[in-house]
Amino acid sequence: MKLQLVTLTGTKLDADVYEVILPTAEGEIGVFPDHEPLITLATPGVIQVRTQKSDPDDRMDIYAIGGGVIKIDADGIRVLVDEADHSSEITEAEAQKALERAQAMKAEAKDQVELEKASALVDRHAVRLKVADLKRRRRH
Numbered sequence: 001m002k003l004q005l006v007t008l009t010g011t012k013l014d015a016d017v018y019e020v021i022l023p024t025a026e027g028e029i030g031v032f033p034d035h036e037p038l039i040t041l042a043t044p045g046v047i048q049v050r051t052q053k054s055d056p057d058d059r060m061d062i063y064a065i066g067g068g069v070i071k072i073d074a075d076g077i078r079v080l081v082d083e084a085d086h087s088s089e090i091t092e093a094e095a096q097k098a099l100e101r102a103q104a105m106k107a108e109a110k111d112q113v114e115l116e117k118a119s120a121l122v123d124r125h126a127v128r129l130k131v132a133d134l135k136r137r138r139r140h
Contacts, residue, residue, distance in 0.1 A: 001033045002076030003049065005063065005084055012063070012084045019050040020077055022070055035072050042068040042079060044123045046131055058138040062087040064131040066124055085128060092132035099125035 003020055005013040020031045023045025042065060049061040068081030102125050106118035 001031075001035075004076065004078045005047065005065075006078065006080050007084050008082050012086070013049070013061075015049075015051065017049050017051050017077075018053045018055070021046075021048040022077075022079065023047070023065070024070065031072055031077055035077075037074070038070070038072040040070050042070045042081060044127050046127065046134065047079065047084070062131050062134055064090065064124075064127045066120075066127075085131070087131050087135040090128050090132045090135070092129065092136060095125055095129040095132045099129055 001017060003013060003015055003017045004011060018032070022029050022031060023043045024040045025043055026040070028045070029040075044066050045064075047063040047065055049063070050057075050059075051061070064085045064087075065079070065081045066083055068079060071078045071080075099122065102118055102121035106115065106122055109115035109118050
């Protein structure tokens with residue numbers, strides 16, 4: 001089945017895959033070939049991609065995403081998000097520092113607008129840190 005991961009800056013991934021695990025408002029869903037058609041919201045979280053049926057879990061590609069939209073149909077899966085970062089683009093130490101800065105911004109927010117912006121940053125960096133942790137654990 002075809003997976004397209006599309007961000008505001010362009011297509012991040014366009015490939016044939018065997019399995020995709022996606023974060024949705026109802027929880028994570030696994031998508032395999034011949035999945036029922038579905039349109040749903042993507043929540044900030046981790047996308048895991050298994051290219052071949054025989055690929056072990058530690059060979060799955062991992063992406064950190066913000067919210068967006070997921071469309072599954074006979075043509076495949078299309079995930080539309082503002083941004084997506086592959087695990088190779090994320091450094092655990094940098095993600096940890098960014099999360100700490102975002103948490104400090106949230107604690108110091110003076111109004112609802114600042115609080116919402118800081119909360120979104122906390123969510124983003126928490127997901128990036130989770131992806132960095134998964135990458136580290138899969139290497140060992």
